[in-house]
Amino acid sequence: xxxxxxxxxxxxxxxxxxxxxxxxxxxxxxxxxxxxxxxxxxxxxxxxxxxxxxxxxxxxxxxxxxxxxxxxxxxxxxxxxxxxxxxxxxxxxxxxxxxxxxxxxxxxxxxxxxxxxxxxxxxxxxxxxxxxxxxxxxxxxxxxxxxxxxxxxxxxxxxxxxxxxxxxxxxxxxxxxxxxxxxxxxxxxxxxxxxxxxxxxxxxxxxxxxxxxxxxxxxxxxxxxxxxxxxxxxxxxxxxxxxxxxxxxxxxxxxxxxxxxxxxxxxxxxxxxxxxxxxxxxxxxxxxxxxxxxxxxxxxxxxxxxxxxxxxxxxxxxxxxxxxxxxxxxxxxxxxxxxx
Amino acid sequence: xxxxxxxxxxxxxxxxxxxxxxxxxxxxxxxxxxxxxxxxxxxxxxxxxxxxxxxxxxxxxxxxxxxxxxxxxxxxxxxxxxxxxxxxxxxxxxxxxxxxxxxxxxxxxxxxxxxxxxxxxxxxxxxxxxxxxxxxxxxxxxxxxxxxxxxxxxxxxxxxxxxxxxxxxxxxxxxxxxxxxxxxxxxxxxxxx
Numbered sequence: 001x002x003x004x005x006x007x008x009x010x011x012x013x014x015x016x017x018x019x020x021x022x023x024x025x026x027x028x029x030x031x032x033x034x035x036x037x038x039x040x041x042x043x044x045x046x047x048x049x050x051x052x053x054x055x056x057x058x059x060x061x062x063x064x065x066x067x068x069x070x071x072x073x074x075x076x077x078x079x080x081x082x083x084x085x086x087x088x089x090x091x092x093x094x095x096x097x098x099x100x101x102x103x104x105x106x107x108x109x110x111x112x113x114x115x116x117x118x119x120x121x122x123x124x125x126x127x128x129x130x131x132x133x134x135x136x137x138x139x140x141x142x143x144x145x146x147x148x149x150x151x152x153x154x155x156x157x158x159x160x161x162x163x164x165x166x167x168x169x170x171x172x173x174x175x176x177x178x179x180x181x182x183x184x185x186x187x188x189x190x191x192x193x194x195x196x197x198x199x200x201x202x203x204x205x206x207x208x209x210x211x212x213x214x215x216x217x218x219x220x221x222x223x224x225x226x227x228x229x230x231x232x233x234x235x236x237x238x239x240x241x242x243x244x245x246x247x248x249x250x251x252x253x254x255x256x257x258x259x260x261x262x263x264x265x266x267x268x269x270x271x272x273x274x275x276x277x278x279x280x281x282x283x284x285x286x287x288x289x290x291x292x293x294x295x296x297x298x299x300x301x302x303x304x305x306x307x308x309x310x311x312x313x314x315x316x317x318x319x320x321x322x323x324x325x326x327x328x329x330x331x332x333x334x335x336x337x338x339x340x
Numbered sequence: 341x342x343x344x345x346x347x348x349x350x351x352x353x354x355x356x357x358x359x360x361x362x363x364x365x366x367x368x369x370x371x372x373x374x375x376x377x378x379x380x381x382x383x384x385x386x387x388x389x390x391x392x393x394x395x396x397x398x399x400x401x402x403x404x405x406x407x408x409x410x411x412x413x414x415x416x417x418x419x420x421x422x423x424x425x426x427x428x429x430x431x432x433x434x435x436x437x438x439x440x441x442x443x444x445x446x447x448x449x450x451x452x453x454x455x456x457x458x459x460x461x462x463x464x465x466x467x468x469x470x471x472x473x474x475x476x477x478x479x480x481x482x483x484x485x486x487x488x489x490x491x492x493x494x495x496x497x498x499x500x501x502x503x504x505x506x507x508x509x510x511x512x513x514x515x516x517x518x519x520x521x522x523x524x525x526x527x528x529x530x531x532x533x
Contacts (some may be wrong), residue, residue: 115388
């Protein structure tokens, strides 16, 4: 399994670090240089972490854990009104960013009120695009419990953050952090910071479950490899939006219009396969200005290959033995590429 | 932070404690906590119904230019230097209204000159906000305290006491009655004192 860590140190002998990352089969996710200082966020195999850490220490840098790197998390409040923003929703989002995640703060259109709150299908499908969701509710126990239906409809792992400890909500979400209700001030006190750390840990736990589920049936290609492939694609390279490529646990979000660019991206090659064959590329539910690239698992790709082969076989036999031979000849290089 | 007494009653012990802190924090933020003598919060999230009654320390007086700025007169011109920036737009509007735009010259955001005025005392007494403004600010703060979904609201005010009652759907007569009783109790306490 891959782990994401961050090197924070000088530029001196950093070429050795990049060589080692390449040697162990890792990927550089983010590299930022400021004068003589360098920060590198990398994804490396877990078993090679001690070797990478040792080299980082040898060249005078520090290794920091960024447990949520490579994930995009939605922090959702009942509304975007001043009753719910900016505290503590923005404090939670900021803390998760410090843990390496890309966070998005959202408010529901009609999430306010105990009797009238609701979530619509569009909101559910937008939230489901993210790796995980932190759902923030308020200070009254009866109100929190009444809003369980808002969370039940979400498919992504959800961490509920609320004031009192609610009853009967264990099945509605993946984890609950209580003790953070509605506030009118920043979470600066030691007790508040401890609560933020608890939120970070819970998000890490629910994502760890998702990572383990993915490692049982691994993705055909690691999202970081597709990121490297797409980084040099001109529309993304020229894109002025912050973080034009955002990594998810099972894919990426590319912030360029789906309608204009999806064909070009589908026709790119990765390990000798069309990207469109090993990923499902769909427009984002937010709007048409970005697209989601979900990588298929190895078993899913193998199954789809077998379906294609089964479809092709009767057609080939119907044409005749000469045509069948030519079909077989054409298929051979593709098989070799897959093995490679 | 708190210089006033805040009493909370309700059905949710955790919510009561948190809303007391929230109420005091918001009142402190809007600069009204010091002018509040006593507050009573009735929180019934199960209904849902929320009543907040606030007794002010004294009649809120309207601010004048003399309260928020220093003034001096020199050669038939009054020079105004605003100290409390929050009243800067109101001061300019009040001066325009009294003397007209051609006689009022704004040097920068906080410094204003008024031509053709002999004494600074004349400018000092010009009000920059209405007497209702402080009450409006308290009511605005009460809406910030109450949960966002509690949209059906009524305000009872008078005799230095402001009482706000809010619910989510239908405002029933018994809710208004409870609010009125609390309001009367707060007014009675004020008169007794």
